[in-house]
Amino acid sequence: MLDKIDLSKGFTKKESKKLIENLGMELSALQRECKRLQIPVMIVFEGWGAAGKGTLINRLIQPMDPRGFKVFTIQDESEEEYMRPFLWRFWTKTPAKGRIHIFDRSWYRRVINDRMEKNLDKDELRNAYNEIVFFEENLSLDNNLIIKLFLHISQKEQKKRFKKLEASPETKWRVTENDWRHNERYDDYLHVYEEMIEKTDTEFAPWTIVEATDREYAEVKILSTVVTAMKNKIAQVEAAKAEKPGETLAGKVKSPYKTTVLEGIDLNKSLTKDEYKKKLKNLQEKISKLHSELYKQRIPVILAFEGWDAGGKGGAIKRLTEKLDPRGYEVIPTASPNDIEKAHHYLWRFWNAVPKAGHIAIFDRTWYGRVMVERIEGFCTEDEWKRAYKEINEMEEQFTNFGAIVIKFWLHIDKDEQERRFKERMETPEKQWKITDEDWRNREKWDQYEEAVDEMIVRTSTSYAPWVVVEGNDKYYARIKVLETVVNALEERLNK
Numbered sequence: 001m002l003d004k005i006d007l008s009k010g011f012t013k014k015e016s017k018k019l020i021e022n023l024g025m026e027l028s029a030l031q032r033e034c035k036r037l038q039i040p041v042m043i044v045f046e047g048w049g050a051a052g053k054g055t056l057i058n059r060l061i062q063p064m065d066p067r068g069f070k071v072f073t074i075q076d077e078s079e080e081e082y083m084r085p086f087l088w089r090f091w092t093k094t095p096a097k098g099r100i101h102i103f104d105r106s107w108y109r110r111v112i113n114d115r116m117e118k119n120l121d122k123d124e125l126r127n128a129y130n131e132i133v134f135f136e137e138n139l140s141l142d143n144n145l146i147i148k149l150f151l152h153i154s155q156k157e158q159k160k161r162f163k164k165l166e167a168s169p170e171t172k173w174r175v176t177e178n179d180w181r182h183n184e185r186y187d188d189y190l191h192v193y194e195e196m197i198e199k200t201d202t203e204f205a206p207w208t209i210v211e212a213t214d215r216e217y218a219e220v221k222i223l224s225t226v227v228t229a230m231k232n233k234i235a236q237v238e239a240a241k242a243e244k245p246g247e248t249l250a251g252k253v254k255s256p257y258k259t260t261v262l263e264g265i266d267l268n269k270s271l272t273k274d275e276y277k278k279k280l281k282n283l284q285e286k287i288s289k290l291h292s293e294l295y296k297q298r299i300p301v302i303l304a305f306e307g308w309d310a311g312g313k314g315g316a317i318k319r320l321t322e323k324l325d326p327r328g329y330e331v332i333p334t335a336s337p338n339d340i341e342k343a344h345h346y347l348w349r350f351w352n353a354v355p356k357a358g359h360i361a362i363f364d365r366t367w368y369g370r371v372m373v374e375r376i377e378g379f380c381t382e383d384e385w386k387r388a389y390k391e392i393n394e395m396e397e398q399f400t401n402f403g404a405i406v407i408k409f410w411l412h413i414d415k416d417e418q419e420r421r422f423k424e425r426m427e428t429p430e431k432q433w434k435i436t437d438e439d440w441r442n443r444e445k446w447d448q449y450e451e452a453v454d455e456m457i458v459r460t461s462t463s464y465a466p467w468v469v470v471e472g473n474d475k476y477y478a479r480i481k482v483l484e485t486v487v488n489a490l491e492e493r494l495n496k
Contacts, residue, residue: 001194002209007154010214023223024063030230031064031100037237038097038343040144043226044106047151048189049179050161051212053104056151059219060226061102069100074109083298083356085402086110086128087135091351094139096343107132111196116189127401129199134394140204141387142345145233147226148205150197151212155186261457261469262450265412270474283483284323290490291324291360298357299493300404303486304366307411308449309439310421312472313364316411316482321362329360334369346370346380346388347395357403366408367392371456376448389459396465405489406465409482410457411472415446 011019034041043060045053061069072093081089087107095101110128114120120128136146153161162179165171182189201207208225212218271279294301303320305313317331332353341349347367355361370392375385399406413421422443425435442449461467468485472478 001197002152002190005152005209005211007152007157007211007213009211009217011216011220013216016216016220019220020059020223023220023227026227027060027223027230028063028065030227030234031068033234034100034145034230035068035098037234038143039233039237040095040097040139040344041100041230041233042095042139042144042146043100043102044108044146044148045102045104045151046106046108046112046148047210047212048153048158049182050158050165050175051151051153052215052218053151055215056210056212056218056222057102057104060222064100068098069102070095071102071104074103074105080356083358084300084354085398085404087131087398088351088354090135091348094144094344094348096340097143098343107135108196108200111199112189112192115192116185127398131394131398131401132200133202134391134398136200136202136205138347138391138394139345143237144345145229146205147229148200148207149222149225150193150207150209151218152209153212155183157213158183158186260454262412262454265469265471267412267414267417267471267473269471269477271476271480273476276476276480279480280319280483283480283487284319286487287320287483287490288323288325290487290494291328293494294360294490295328295358297494300355300357300399300402301360301490302355302399302404302406303360303362304368304406304408305362305364305411306366306368306372306409307470307472308413308418309442310418310425310434311411311413312470312475312478313409313411315475316409316470316479317362317364319479320483320486324360328358329362330355331362331364334363334365346374347391350395354399355404367395368408368456368460371460372449372452373442375452376445389456392460393462393465396460396462400464405493407485407489408461408465408467409470409485410453410467411470411478413472415443417473418443 045057047053057071061071077086077089090107093101093103111120111125111132114128115125140146162175162183165175197207197209208221210218210221210225305317307313321329321331330353337346337349350363350367353361353363370380370388371385374380380388396406422435422439425431457467457469468481470478470481
């Protein structure tokens with residue numbers, strides 16, 4: 001496909017000057033409009049070495065307010081980046097609402113450089129393509145505008161530019177042996193680029209091929225592409241503002257034949273205090289030893305805790321971590337999102353907390369808030385929480401593709417036990433901080449939450465990231481079940 005493109009297109013400097021001037025004024029106004037409408041914009045530059053990415057990025061940003069954009073130059077992975085899923089470093093660089101992030105190279109390094117130089121196998125390559133498409137789809141559904149530009153030149157033109165750069169002492173350093181190898185293998189890279197465009201050219205994040213032999217033509221095409229995309233996105237957002245927002249769970253007609261998980265849980269399970277103490281000591285010793293082995297083998301672990309208010313999450317996490325080396329784990333309490341977190345995709349703050357290989361991340365409440373509290377309280381639209389099941393499953397699959405162990409716990413108690421614990425907290429001075437008016441308000445919506453939790457477990461308990469429902473009326477039993485589940489999962493992985 002790329003070899004069929006006419007690369008002789010061009011403008012004279014006089015022709016391009018007026019076009020660029022007019023497009024620049026439009027771009028400046030559109031940047032302000034995107035900020036007003038809180039539209040995040042991501043502009044990706046990919047293409048051949050010496051195709052002019054640096055020069056063309058500089059030309060693109062000249063009309064813009066520098067306070068509203070940031071340029072990222074993507075090099076080889078650092079050690080911190082290498083020890084996390086490959087999209088981690090790009091999730092953490094996604095723009096806040098109203099800002100523009102420009103990428104000189106991007107997440108496509110995975111299916112270009114890594115593929116050619118590290119020989120990704122078929123499974124790794126397939127996963128990389130799937131994860132890239134999911135990444136772009138998730139962001140676009142969250143109102144991000146993604147503009148992808150591929151700068152195309154011929155093998156002959158690339159060679160000519162390399163020689164010109166090498167001829168000057170000021171620019172000679174820019175051409176490496178690796179660049180020449182790429183030129184020698186031009187046809188191999190051409191095939192890889194064509195496959196990349198074919199597999200990731202989507203309606204929500206399409207590719208624009210920029211004929212970059214003539215710089216003036218490339219400048220005009222890039223500016224025109226960005227201006228057109230921004231105009232279309234602004235029109236889309238303006239039209240959506242007039243639409244009726246999605247409904248919340250409250251007020252919806254419910255089927256009398258619902259799939260349930262929680263109704264079948266036996267909450268009478270219990271342990272004596274002596275049984276608890278004996279098991280606890282043994283399990284904590286095991287976890288401590290397993291933690292050291294996880295670190296040696298660089299296996300990341302993600303433990304997610306959800307459950308009813310007063311369900312025992314804190315107590316279970318405390319017993320889980322008591323004998324662990326504090327340098328190798330982190331407990332991440334999840335509260336309502338702050339202003340910075342609200343300005344990003346709802347999964348952004350959780351990607352920021354992904355543990356590096358060999359470490360454990362323990363989430364006290366999680367990304368599942370989107371399909372529980374946000375769903376029920378109307379903090380997101382019906383479309384948003386409905387698509388969240390797929391988004392969450394995809395994210396967790398990416399964690400496991402990287403090699404992480406992912407376990408999700410739902411700590412389950414009945415309504416009477418919750419009331420008993422609430423009253424105990426109110427009557428115990430050192431526990432009063434644990435109970436709030438919001439806890440009592442949430443209790444009034446018990447049936448709605450129960451329905452949401454049932455659906456959550458059914459739709460997101462997967463082979464790679466299963467839900468474990470913990471019978472929590474007896475705290476001793478609940479804590480031991482959590483520890484046993486973790487020990488068994490870690491031993492199973494290490495034995496492999």
